[in-house]
Amino acid sequence: MFNDLDPILHSQLRLSIVSILMTVDEANFTFIQETTKAAAGNISIQIKKLQEAEYVKVKKTFKNNYPNTTVSITKKGIEAFENYVTNLKKYINPK
């Protein structure tokens, strides 16, 4: 039914993650977890899928001796999100 909708984004958690990243420059893993209230393992899997599609960039660093993963959206990700929203609107208001 929703052929035009990007399957990468048409998933609840992945869509949430990308929506967060559209609002901020970059977000760390904890911020994403606190905002989506999803399990850490699930978030990791979805971020990996988004990374494979080149929609997000993942940066792994250390902050105060603790690992710190930051995620940011790529140009391709922004375009995909914008197309996704345009297509959504077409489904909701076909005219």
Next chain:
Amino acid sequence: MDKTTLTPEESLLLITKTIEETKKRFEENGHIIILWGCLMFMVFFSQYVFSLTGLYKKFDIIWTVILFPLGMIYTFIYVRKNVKKKNLPTTIIGRIVGTMGWAMGLNLMILGFLFSRQLGDALAPIFLILLALSIIVIGASIKFKPLFIGGLLMNLIGLGSFFISRDYHGLSMMLGALVGLIIPGILLNKAHRKEHV
């Protein structure tokens, strides 16, 4: 949380809710705006009182030199602590507000401390106009109308100050602090509390 059969309506709702949820975490509580409004009010009120009692020259510098830098140090520590506590990432709006805040604050301090003689009677009006500009930009960036309107009113007070005697500039500054910072800050604090009840 991974449901793959979202309807278009559900998707759009999810996007809106997530963006709203993310924005909520960045909301200002008006604390710093109230603080600077009160500082400004206190400094100019005390100057006014000291000028009436003839103690102006003794205490003017102490108030201005101590209170404003103290305010800057407090603001810096508060913002850093808040960002760390809430684990906040950077945003475009955050960068605009932050850069505007420190750049304008620093310039106003330099103007006040080093160029007051050169600026003469224009010091207070220029101070108010420059401060108003940053309040207008911050109000528009965080989409908070009372702050935007407060900035516009402060701007008008600044322009109006060119037409009044220097003796009343302290009163202009107090009025500017009240309408441009204290009142919008309190309203922002109220709105923040309402949102987080």
